[in-house]
Amino acid sequence: MLLMKFPTRNGIGVIQGDQLSARTCYATALKSVASKPPMEVMTLQGLPNGSEPIDDPREENPTPMVQPAEELETVILNEEFPDRWVKIGTNLDPDLRRQFIDFLRQQAEVFAWSYDDMPGISPDVISHKLSISTVHKPVRQKRRSYDAERYEAMRAEVDKLKSIGFIREATYPVWLANSVMVRKARGGWRMSGLYRSE
Known part of the structure; x- marks a missing residue:
């Protein structure tokens, strides 16, 4: 039908x-x-008046990445943890730059550097909900299969989120969508779609 x-x-x-x-x-x-005579094929040898060729929409042009307005430098906020860094512009006034870096180093504990830095966030502070109209029938997607690399990335992400209490397992959900795996520009995978509704 x-x-x-x-x-x-x-x-x-x-x-x-x-x-x-x-x-x-x-x-x-x-x-x-089938009843029409075969069409005549024409070949264009050149474009009039030196005009530019028309872009073929079938060609895949990657979306250009947004670039910063100025050169950036990496500043490590704590020498004991070299992975805790920020990037700041190089065109700052030297005195303002020094004050800014000192401020960031003093306030470094307010940043969440990993999931472990923010365990047990109350749902009163932030939570994700889906606004699903009760008029529409819930849909459960068929389970999608992934390759081993994606399964491993999904398993690692779920384990991280479960260990700190961000997510919990849902049994027999009425509405279910597959997780979507997107490759990051710098390698690795980003997972989205841990949604459910009962």
Whole structure:
């Protein structure tokens, strides 16, 4: 059955197709193409007046990465923990730069450098909820399979989040979506989609 639903001002609109009509239409289109003489193929050798070629939309152009407005330098805030660093602009006034770095080093404990630095955050402070309309029927996606590398990245992320109480296991959820794995620009994986609703 061919069916498409879409929202309208007056509720949910429905378009229903008919497979027999669709096949008949397709067969008619094929017959009309077969009865026409073959099309002549033309090749363009050049563009008039030195104009630029039109970009082919099928070519994959990667989205350009946003670049900082100025050169940045890395400042380590604690020599005992070299992985705790920030980047600041190089065009700062030297006196302001020194004051800024001193301030950041004094306040370094306010930054969360890992999940372990923020265990047990109360849901009153922050929590994630999905606003799902009760009008719509809940959907449970089919389980998606991933390669071993993605499974390992997912397992590590879930273990980290479970160990500090950010997430918990849901048994028999009514609404379920697969996790989405996105490769980071600097290597590794980012996981999103740990959602559920009961």
